[in-house]
Amino acid sequence: MEEIVDQLRTQLTNPQRTSRYTQAIQNTSQPIYNWLVAPFESQLKANGINTLVFVLDGALQTVPMGVLWDGNHYMIEKYAIALNREPQLLAPVPLSQQPLQTLAFGLSQVRSDFAPHQSFSPLTNVEIELSQIPSDVKLLNQAFTSQALQTQINARPFSIVHFATHGQFSSNPNETFILAWDKRIKVNELSHYLKSREESLPDPIELLVLSACQTANGDTRATLGLAGIAVRAGARSTIATLWEVNDKSTTDFIRLLYQQLTNSTEPMSKAEAIQRVQKVFLNNANYQHPYYWAPFVLIGNWLSLFPG
Numbered sequence: 001m002e003e004i005v006d007q008l009r010t011q012l013t014n015p016q017r018t019s020r021y022t023q024a025i026q027n028t029s030q031p032i033y034n035w036l037v038a039p040f041e042s043q044l045k046a047n048g049i050n051t052l053v054f055v056l057d058g059a060l061q062t063v064p065m066g067v068l069w070d071g072n073h074y075m076i077e078k079y080a081i082a083l084n085r086e087p088q089l090l091a092p093v094p095l096s097q098q099p100l101q102t103l104a105f106g107l108s109q110v111r112s113d114f115a116p117h118q119s120f121s122p123l124t125n126v127e128i129e130l131s132q133i134p135s136d137v138k139l140l141n142q143a144f145t146s147q148a149l150q151t152q153i154n155a156r157p158f159s160i161v162h163f164a165t166h167g168q169f170s171s172n173p174n175e176t177f178i179l180a181w182d183k184r185i186k187v188n189e190l191s192h193y194l195k196s197r198e199e200s201l202p203d204p205i206e207l208l209v210l211s212a213c214q215t216a217n218g219d220t221r222a223t224l225g226l227a228g229i230a231v232r233a234g235a236r237s238t239i240a241t242l243w244e245v246n247d248k249s250t251t252d253f254i255r256l257l258y259q260q261l262t263n264s265t266e267p268m269s270k271a272e273a274i275q276r277v278q279k280v281f282l283n284n285a286n287y288q289h290p291y292y293w294a295p296f297v298l299i300g301n302w303l304s305l306f307p308g
Contacts, residue, residue: 004031005059012067013243017289025290026069033068033075041070044079051080051271053302059220064242066278067294074290076278080271082302085231100262103158104135105144107165107179120166120179123212125251129164132255134262145182150193157203160261161235164254167213169240171221176229178213191233207270208235211254214244237270237300249292253277271302 008028014021037044037052044052052075054065065083066076075081108126130138136156139148144165153161167178176187194205208230230238239257241250260273274296281293 001032001035002059004028005063008032008067009062012063012290012294014291017291022289025067029063029067030069030071032063033070036065037068037075038070049079051082051269051302053082053084055084055086057221061222062220062242064290064294064297066275067290074282076275076294077282080269080275080302082237082271082298082300084300084302100134100159101156102133102135102137102160102162103152103156104130104133104138104162105149105165105180106130106138106140106163107144107181109141110166111181123164123166123247125247126164126212129211129251129254130162132251133162133258135162142181144180146180146185146189147182149180149185150196153193154197154201157201158205159203160207160209161205162209162211162254163213164211165213167210169213169222170219172219173229176222178210187229191229194230194233194235197234205235206237208238209254210238210240211250212245212247213241231300235300237298237302239270239274239296239298241295242297243295245295246292249281249287252287253281253293253296256280269303271298274298 008025011021011025011028043049052065054060056065064081066074066079066081068075070078106123106126106129108123110120110122127140130140136158137152139152163178165179168175170176173187177184178190179185194208197205210230245253256277257273260268260276261270264273278293278296281287287293
């Protein structure tokens with residue numbers, strides 16, 4: 001199983017994204033579907049199930065469940081999908097009817113005079129990404145410092161906190177971080193910032209979005225690293241990526257995601273919002289390869305929070 005999962009991961013991130021490589025992904029992911037989901041398919045249909053929540057371990061954490069192929073369709077075409085750190089049911093907590101308040105941070109430039117930044121390339125579409133987010137406060141490049149993060153996150157009861165920057169998830173806390181203008185903000189420090197807001201602001205962060213981050217290569221327990229710790233630190237759920245994604249496609253994905261979250265005319269869960277965007281990508285000739293739509297995963301509370 002681990003050999004097949006590793007092969008699938010390699011195929012998903014392969015720079016060759018022709019139809020032949022897409023077929024290879026489908027062929028590789030179908031046995032995993034047959035192991036994990038096919039035995040229960042009739043029960044899922046009989047009970048009208050439309051969302052699946054996975055609690056994964058080991059190599060399975062390195063690949064998105066939505067890309068599993070049943071012979072005719074990817075699983076994301078049939079189910080909204082979420083990940084959870086432990087097998088527990090969560091009570092739905094509807095948001096108030098007040099408009100969502102969003103705090104957004106972005107890093108499009110990389111400081112050349114600061115050693116930890118030198119291995120990161122510029123994210124040229126971050127400014128466009130932030131411009132398309134309905135955000136109350138946006139801090140870009142030099143304004144995005146660790147001190148600014150600490151100050152702003154405690155200033156107002158933001159429902160969504162969005163990071164468009166480099167970052168890495170790892171099972172090693174010292175290698176799990178997001179990149180700010182002045183330094184790498186390691187996961188323990190980020191957790192401290194998130195927890196500190198609970199003292200002054202009773203409403204939790206509903207959604208933490210980590211755009212342009214990636215999992216550490218070869219670390220099969222990395223996926224839930226930064227995202228999972230953020231959830232434990234008080235964010236109800238996190239959207240993150242399983243590999244370093246294309247800058248342009250990420251901008252388009254995030255734009256469509258916020259349109260779903262803020263403009264829907266019907267109640268929708270966060271898992272369903274991601275599913276809808278992924279299905280839009282599947283129908284776009286430029287983005288239908290799983291490399292573009294599959295890495296986005298939701299971790300934590302997946303239930304209906306957006307009233308429409």
